[in-house]
Amino acid sequence: MNLLASTYKLLQELDDFSYTLSALDCIWDIVCPTDTNCWDHIRVSRYRATYYIAHINGDSGTVEVVPDIDIRILSSGGVPSFQIHKQGRSVVSWELLITSAIDWLKAVRKDWIKANILIREAYPLRNRYGVVPHSIIRASLSAVYRLDTELCKESCMAFVRLVEDGFFNNAENTEIKTMTAADYFRYCRIAYITGKRDDEHVDESMSGREMYAHFADGRHEGLLEIDPESEEEFADWIDGKHPKRTIGGHPWEIKRGGNTTHIDLTVSRPSYRKEWFKVELLAEATGRLAETVRMFMAIREAGLPISISHPEAVRKRLLAQDNIGIVPSYASLHRANQHFSTSDDVFDVMHYDDLGRYKRRITPFITWEPLPILKPKDS
DSSP: OOHHHHHHHHHHHHTTBOOEEETTEEEEEEEEEOTTSOEEEEEEEEETTEEEEEETTSSSOEEEEETTTEEEEEOTTSOEEEETTSOSHHHHHHHHHHHHHHHHHHHHHHOHHHHHHHHHHHSOGGGOOEEEEHHHHHHHOTTSOOHHHHHOHHHHHHHHHHHHTTGGGOHHHHEESOOOHHHHHHHHHHHHHHTOOTTOOOOTTSOHHHHHHHHSOSOOTTGGGSOTTOHHHHHHHHTTOSTTOOSSOOTTEEEOOSTTTOEEEEEEOOSSOTTSEEEEEEOOSHHHHHHHHHHHHHHHHTTOOOEESSHHHHHHHHTTOSEEEEEOTTSOSTTGGGGSOGGGOEEEEEEGGGGGGGHHHHGGGOEEOOOOOOOBTTO
16 A cells, blocks of 8 residues: 555544544544554644644654645655655655554554553653652762752752742842842842853953843843933833833843753832832753852842742752653653643653663653543544
């Protein structure tokens, strides 16, 4: 059976199986074995009259199907790579995948309970999502990055005590009534000096404004152009009323990095005291968090109101009370923590194979995400 015929056969067979909904898409998840004793995850989604067949745990791209009109193989970037009549590795791969899926649907139709039990027993753990307590990872893998060690025990416990003593629940500790650009740059100067990395040189003779101009993102939206001593101009700039205020920049990115690896020092209006200002540090990446906590502690010790984003979560990460996400071997680790819900407390991720010789020790502590259930309609 060629790919064109097998694809139409698969879509015809799927009409008899239950699907899930995502917005307006109908979705069928098929986890099936192939002739090569591997397990593949194929997702078929239908949007209006168009079907998309994706190889979730492989690199075969996506098949786009408009029945009786067009069928083509798209690359992973969504660009057509092969027309269906051309022969190539993608076509051969898809012929095997689609044929395996059709054969599996027959097994599911015969006994869907038995088929889904087999999936749960045989599907490789290295291709699954799960969560494991950070404390288990920390106690097992000596080479794993330790935020508490990077920060030092004294600073770590000092921050933990602040959270437990309710420091961040007191607005007087995190908010300031009046502020100027010069005040903001004073915050920046302390942050740059305290947060200096081993590979950085910070000239402490520079003013905070000069440091900001040197280290920050550069797209300051006019912050460097307003009167640094004027409370009124800073307030108007914050509120978007100042003629020098532009849009599309990153004025709060005081330490450059990628989308998730920079450090922000933000100023905003508290929702319940709109005439005041809240100054807050933010760093998503674990590799920048120790640096950010050091900045926070130094600014606080200077007697300035300061907060840090999600302090309770920072405490959990310092004490290894959060979770580590386990992501499939075929998935990139970049931003993979975003796959998990907020309630999972996942900030860092790793592949199952990264557990190395400790797999048997750690696996009992992993809570795996459920695999999809495939069943005939009305079953």
